[in-house]
Amino acid sequence: MATAVQTVERENYLNSNYGIKSWLLTTDHKRIAVLYLISITAMFWLGGFFAMMIRLELLTPAGDLVSSDTYNKLFTMHGIIMVFFFLIPSVPAVLGNFLVPLMVGAKDLAFPRVNLLSWYLYMAGAITALTAMVTGGVDTGWTFYTPFSTTYSNTHVIGAAIGIFIAGFSSILTGLNFIVTIHRMRAPGMTWRRLPLFCWSNYAAAVIMVLGTPVIAITLLLVALERAFNIGVFNPQLGGDPLLFQHLFWFYSHPAVYIMILPGMGVISEIVCCFSRKRAFGYEFIALASIAIAVLGFLVWAHHMFVAGISVYAALVFSLLSYLVAIPSAVKVFNWTATMYKGSISYNTPMLYAFGFIGLFTVGGLTGIFLSSLGLDVHVHDTYFVIAHFHYVMVGGMVMAYMAGLHFWWPKITGKMYPEAWAKLSALLVFVGFNTTFFPLFILGYMGSPRRYHAYPPEFQVLNVLSTAGASILAVGYVLPMIYFVWSLRYGADAGPNPWNAVGLEWMTSSPPPTHNFDETPVVTWEAYDYEHQPQEEITVGH
Amino acid sequence: MAKHAEHNEETGSVGHIAPAKLYVAIWAILMVLTLTTVLVSMVDIGPMNIVVALVIATIKGTLVVLFFMHLRYSPKLTMATVIAAVFWLFLLLSLTMTDYLTRAWSTYPGR
Numbered sequence: 166m167a168t169a170v171q172t173v174e175r176e177n178y179l180n181s182n183y184g185i186k187s188w189l190l191t192t193d194h195k196r197i198a199v200l201y202l203i204s205i206t207a208m209f210w211l212g213g214f215f216a217m218m219i220r221l222e223l224l225t226p227a228g229d230l231v232s233s234d235t236y237n238k239l240f241t242m243h244g245i246i247m248v249f250f251f252l253i254p255s256v257p258a259v260l261g262n263f264l265v266p267l268m269v270g271a272k273d274l275a276f277p278r279v280n281l282l283s284w285y286l287y288m289a290g291a292i293t294a295l296t297a298m299v300t301g302g303v304d305t306g307w308t309f310y311t312p313f314s315t316t317y318s319n320t321h322v323i324g325a326a327i328g329i330f331i332a333g334f335s336s337i338l339t340g341l342n343f344i345v346t347i348h349r350m351r352a353p354g355m356t357w358r359r360l361p362l363f364c365w366s367n368y369a370a371a372v373i374m375v376l377g378t379p380v381i382a383i384t385l386l387l388v389a390l391e392r393a394f395n396i397g398v399f400n401p402q403l404g405g406d407p408l409l410f411q412h413l414f415w416f417y418s419h420p421a422v423y424i425m426i427l428p429g430m431g432v433i434s435e436i437v438c439c440f441s442r443k444r445a446f447g448y449e450f451i452a453l454a455s456i457a458i459a460v461l462g463f464l465v466w467a468h469h470m471f472v473a474g475i476s477v478y479a480a481l482v483f484s485l486l487s488y489l490v491a492i493p494s495a496v497k498v499f500n501w502t503a504t505m506y507k508g509s510i511s512y513n514t515p516m517l518y519a520f521g522f523i524g525l526f527t528v529g530g531l532t533g534i535f536l537s538s539l540g541l542d543v544h545v546h547d548t549y550f551v552i553a554h555f556h557y558v559m560v561g562g563m564v565m566a567y568m569a570g571l572h573f574w575w576p577k578i579t580g581k582m583y584p585e586a587w588a589k590l591s592a593l594l595v596f597v598g599f600n601t602t603f604f605p606l607f608i609l610g611y612m613g614s615p616r617r618y619h620a621y622p623p624e625f626q627v628l629n630v631l632s633t634a635g636a637s638i639l640a641v642g643y644v645l646p647m648i649y650f651v652w653s654l655r656y657g658a659d660a661g662p663n664p665w666n667a668v669g670l671e672w673m674t675s676s677p678p679p680t681h682n683f684d685e686t687p688v689v690t691w692e693a694y695d696y697e698h699q700p701q702e703e704i705t706v707g708h
Numbered sequence: 709m710a711k712h713a714e715h716n717e718e719t720g721s722v723g724h725i726a727p728a729k730l731y732v733a734i735w736a737i738l739m740v741l742t743l744t745t746v747l748v749s750m751v752d753i754g755p756m757n758i759v760v761a762l763v764i765a766t767i768k769g770t771l772v773v774l775f776f777m778h779l780r781y782s783p784k785l786t787m788a789t790v791i792a793a794v795f796w797l798f799l800l801l802s803l804t805m806t807d808y809l810t811r812a813w814s815t816y817p818g819r
Contacts, residue, residue, distance in 0.1 A: 348785060376796045412804045463799055467807065477815050479807035 177580070177677040192277035193680060198263035199578070200284050201254060206647075208250040208291065213643065215243035220602075220636040223629045228620035236619035237304035238320070244307025245298075249329050250291050252563055253421060256428035257374075258287070258339055260570045261367045263578060265343055267671035267678060268361045270352025270687040275345035279338050286335035294328025297321035306617065308418070311399035311410040315391040323392055326385040333382040336424075340374030343367050352670070354689035361669055361693055362451050366431030369455035373420045373427075373462065381417035384410065411473055415466035423462040426526070426558060427455055429566030430497055433519050436573050437501045438694040439667040440516035441508025445694050447500045454493035454500075461490045471542045480539055487537030494530050498523060513665070514588035518569030521596045525561025529554060532607070547617075550610025556603045568595065568646065575650065576660030580676040583653040587645060594642030601635025668695055726775065734775045741768050 178195045188196060218239050222230040231239065262280065266273050274280050297303060303325045305314040314322050347360070347368050387398050388410070397403025399410045438445050445451055467475055467483040501523055510516070532554040535541050545551065568591075576582055605628035610616075614625050621629065663672040668691075674683050691698070741764050748760050774780045779790055 372792075376793060380800065408807070409804075412807065413800075416800050416804075463796065464803065467803070475807045476809075476811040476813065478810040478813060482806055483803075 175675060176679055177675065178680045179580075179677050181680045190281075192273070192281050194262050194266050194274045194277065194280055195578075195678060197280050197284050198259050201258040201262060201287070204284070204288060204291070205251050205254055205259065208246050209643075212243050212246035212251055213640065215239050215246070217636060217640065219243060220633040222619055223621070224633045226621050226623045226626050226629075231619065233619050234304065237306075237617070238298075238302035240617060241303045241306050242298050245294060245303070245325060245329070247559075248307055248421070249332055250287075250294070252425045252559060253336060254287060254339075255425070255563070255567045256432060256570060257343070257367055257370055257424070258283075258335075260363075260432065260567075260574060261343060261428055262339070264574065264671055265346055265364055265367055266350070267577075267674065267682055268364050268669060269347060269350060269355055270670045270683065270689065271346060271350035272681045272683070274342045275350055276338075276342050280342055283335040283338035283342070286338065287332055290328045290330070290332025290335065292328075293331060294325050297324025297328060300324070308414060309385065309388055309410075310414075311388065311391075311405075311407045312401065315388055316400055316402075323389045326389045330382045330385050330389075333378045336374045337378045340371035340378075343371035344375065347371075352687050352689055355670075356689075358449070359689055359691075359693045360452070361431075362434035362445060362448070362455075363428075363431035365452040366427045366434070366455040369459040370424045370427040372456075372459050373424050377417040377420045377424075377463070380413060381421075384413040384417070387413075408470065408473060408475060411470050412467070415469045416463070419466040419469065420459070420462040422555075422558065423458050425563045426566075427458060429522070429563045429570075430455065432566045432570035432573070433501060433522050434497075435667075435669070436515045436519045436569055437504050438696065439573075439665050440511050440513060440519070441505045442696045442699075443504055443508040443694070444692070444696060445500065446503035446506075447496075448693060450496050451500050454496040457493040458490060461486070461493065465490060465537070468537045468542070471539060472546045484537055484539050488534065491530065491534055498527055498530075512589075514583075514585060514592055515569045515573035515665075517589060517592035518565050518572060518595075521592065521599075522562055522565040522569060525557050525565060525596075525599065529557030529559075529562055532557065545610050547615055548610035549606040549614050549616055552616050553603045553606035553610060556606070561599055561603070565595070565599075568592075571646070571650075573665070574671075575653070576664045577671060577676050577678070579654060579657075580660050581653045581657030582660045582664060583646075583649045583657055587649045591642050591645040591649075594638055594645065596642075598635050598638030598640070598642050602632050602639055603635070605629070605632045605635075666699065668699055669693075726778075726781070730775065734771055738768055738771060 178193055188200065191197060191200075218231065219236070222228070222236055222239075224230075228236070262274070298321070301321050303318075303322055304320045305318050305322060309322065309326065347364055351360070387396075390396050391398050391400060391403075391405070395403060397405040399405040399407050401407060434445060434451055465483060465487040467479060468487045471480050471484075532550070536545065536551065536554060572583070572588055609625055609628050609632075612625070614621055660676050662675050664676075665672070670683075670687055670689070671678075673687065745761055745764050748764075749757065751757075753760070773790065779787060
């Protein structure tokens with residue numbers, strides 16, 4: 166523990182050198198994480214803007230704000246940006262990049278240059294996809310279903326598909342880097358059983374990235390090739406099978422849900438332990454549940470295709486397998502609550518976001534069980550029920566976890582504290598705004614309101630107005646952190662190396678960390694989350 | 709020398725040097741298999757054509773990975789990675805086939 170030496174204005178990764186070039190050519194995992202943070206934040210606002218346009222259009226039953234074609238493009242661009250350019254890179258590429266080497270006690274990731282390359286690939290992919298959107302947009306939905314995407318759509322499908330193809334390689338490289346780093350670069354004494362759960366869950370997500378992403382890349386390439394050269398892979402008129410596209414697409418895109426949520430679960434594990442001052446209940450189970458989710462996640466994809474015309478017998482198998490994913494997910498939720506039981510809980514902002522995550526993820530997960538049951542899925546398929554379900558997982562779960570993690574490690578990343586009262590308000594606004602936006606959609610979907618239409622019958626208006634009102638509360642909840650995070654860079658109080666009195670190697674170096682993370686290689690002699698033996702100092706922040 | 713070997717064991721970063729004869733032998737086998745593929749394609753054995761072609765291609769790929777890409781001399785972790793990739797391909801193909809093989813089955817047994 167001798168590494169925690171803090172001196173004023175000591176060299177750190179932010180002040181070691183200056184200038185645009187020092188950032189664009191950096192191989193420091195922490196700087197690359199910041200590059201990712203800036204890029205994905207821009208994408209988040211862009212995707213959020215499209216979401217607000219969608220919600221505004223749905224304020225009234227008539228299609229009066231935008232035409233149906235524009236509406237198709239809006240929800241497509243919202244989906245593509247949020248899934249491929251925000252959610253998938255969010256926790257791994259920002260927090261994972263920053264924290265995995267720190268948490269395992271390494272100087273950097275295993276392949277620092279590959280790490281920088283992954284950011285450039287991400288940017289190249291994002292710019293390609295954005296170009297397709299600016300020059301005319303895409304109207305296929307983020308799922309690019311064939312034969313519409315390959316034959317009938319007159320929009321820029323090829324550009325968007327190639328953008329996602331390129332960004333996919335960024336994801337593969339990040340995953341590869343995590344796997345090799347966690348296997349090879351752990352500090353002396355950092356055994357697998359002492360590995361922070363954040364690393365375990367990022368490891369599991371990395372396995373999916375490496376094994377799954379090539380499939381979506383090749384699938385979208387096939388869509389582009391079929392469009393450009395009339396190769397008959399998916400188009401039945403050319404001898405192809407449109408359902409083959411859905412099989413290939415969801416083989417990646419369902420596990421991609423777990424690329425998004427697993428690192429988020431890792432964030433929650435860290436935060437729940439820290440703010441309960443307790444060791445993780447059932448550490449091994451939480452760790453292995455991550456791996457189980459990663460593997461099981463690959464066996465369930467056809468539950469997206471129950472009404473698409475697949476074999477009923479295959480659907481039965483996939484329905485059963487889909488139920489299985491609930492087991493490791495529930496293991497995690499129960500273990501978090503058991504960790505909090507009789508803990509010394511403090512209600513700081515990261516913990517408030519974590520509470521939000523646990524509740525909303527549970528709702529999202531349980532409604533997933535509704536959808537994996539064959540009979541019910543026939544009724545609610547392609548309705549707002551599905552929209553509500555996956556937004557509870559993606560936004561209520563994943564974005565909550567991302568915000569929780571950002572608030573938890575912001576002092577480490579920047580060395581500055583944000584105003585706690587405003588941050589608590591933002592957590593509250595996001596929770597209230599989120600539920601107001603998406604809970605009505607469950608009811609709308611149950612009543613049969615189909616997704617992806619810009620107009621709807623007047624009897625659905627009250628719930629839609631409620632949802633749009635909630636979206637504006639949610640937007641305020643997201644704008645606030647943006648303002649006070651930037652504010653804190655200049656005016657925030659110095660955080661010190663460990664403002665939460667947390668355990669974990671990342672808290673034993675200064676904030677912001679020095680370029681090489683640790684002055685001397687740490688030697689780990691304690692178990693993960695050893696809060697029982699930590700001096701029982703109160704968390705002073707925000708009191 | 710011992711230290712060198714240890715380094716190899718630990719990181720797998722120092723490549724194994726196999727005798728040139730082995731590489732030539734593998735190359736010769738690959739050529740023979742290629743020739744076989746071409747020749748078999750000229751004989752019509754019905755659906756078995758594609759089966760034979762895929763089996764030969766799999767053998768060739770395995771040889772390349774084992775010898776030219778040094779998997780045979782690699783640490784267990786590298787082997788596990790390759791096996792995982794093949795296993796995931798198996799998952800993709802087999803679970804997709806649960807749909808294609810049973811799509812024509814009657815939805816209402818007995819009718």
